[in-house]
Amino acid sequence: MKVKEVADLVGVSVRTLHHYDEIGLLTPGEITDTGYRLYSNDNLELLQQILFFRELDLPLKQIKEIVNDESFDREAALSMHRRLLLEKRDRLDRMIATIDKTLLYTRGEIAMTNKEKFEGFDFSRNPYEQEARERWGDRAVDESNARLAGMSKGQQQAMSDEMTALYTKLASLRHHAPASSEAQAGIKEWYDMLNRMGCYSLDAFKGLGQMYVDDERFTKNIDKFGEGLALFMRDAMAVYADHNRG
Structure with a gap:
């Protein structure tokens, strides 16, 4: 052809x-x-x-x-694709269910807990891995993936829950000045969490914050926790990086 x-x-x-x-x-x-x-x-x-x-x-x-790779096995790869796509479908189904519940909640037809509002979101994986690799190289991404792969499902869920909680906390701080002590304390928690999963230099941390605004996919996901959160995080991350260069 x-x-x-x-x-x-x-x-x-x-x-x-x-x-x-x-x-x-x-x-x-x-x-x-x-x-x-x-x-x-x-x-x-x-x-x-x-x-x-x-x-x-x-x-x-x-x-x-x-x-x-000489050891590449097409059949094994297809089996892997199937398993991962089923996981992705399951996550999307849960997100669709969350949207349906949220519509009912918005209309006042049902009650909804804060936890239910974020069912299906999974921040234990980076859906924009390619951009991260291209901008800062493989080290941080590979280390993050390796650490996540070494966790049990329970540990991965705990990490996902912790990230969701921290996003929610940062959203509550987004009306503070990025350089305020409250904002900087919250963004330090974010920096420490990222470095538990990978190895982010201050430059990479600042660059990641800029991507939160430059890449509309990041912006949409982050701003689900509160409009303007991505912009606030970018500014607070830049202040943190510049202030801690020593």
Whole structure:
């Protein structure tokens, strides 16, 4: 199949397929004398794997390492994809249920506890791992993932609950000046929590705060705890980083 045919079949852009070829992730089985890329069935199977990994938010660099490893087992990878996607579906189902409950709560039809308002949110995983790796390298992300992977499900849930509680606390402080003692005490707790999961320098911490505002996906998730929280956290994190450089 030619590149345009593959793009139309899969639903990705021709430019994406060209990029995969350029970085050595997905090289066409044949290139004609006139320069046309021709993709084989094996290429399509590999592309399927790549897109499954992308659905799980893995960066292209890591996907390339995985699929090029001699020990790569396609069947085992498919089983893993299925398990992780089922987990993702379960989380989305719980979030949808939370939305339905919140609509009823907003209309005054049911009561809703604070805990119920955040069912389905999972801050124990970073859905924007690619951006974190690209901006600050692999160390903090890998250490964070390794520490989370070493936790039991109970410990992971406890960490998620702790993060939710801290987001809620910071939301209650968002009307204070970012440099105030109250705000700085709260943001220090955030810095300490992140460093229990990974290894964030003050520069990385400040950069992460900026991403909370620059990336609308972060902003939307964080501001669910209180409008303007992402902006407040960015400013408070910048003050904390600059003040503690020594």
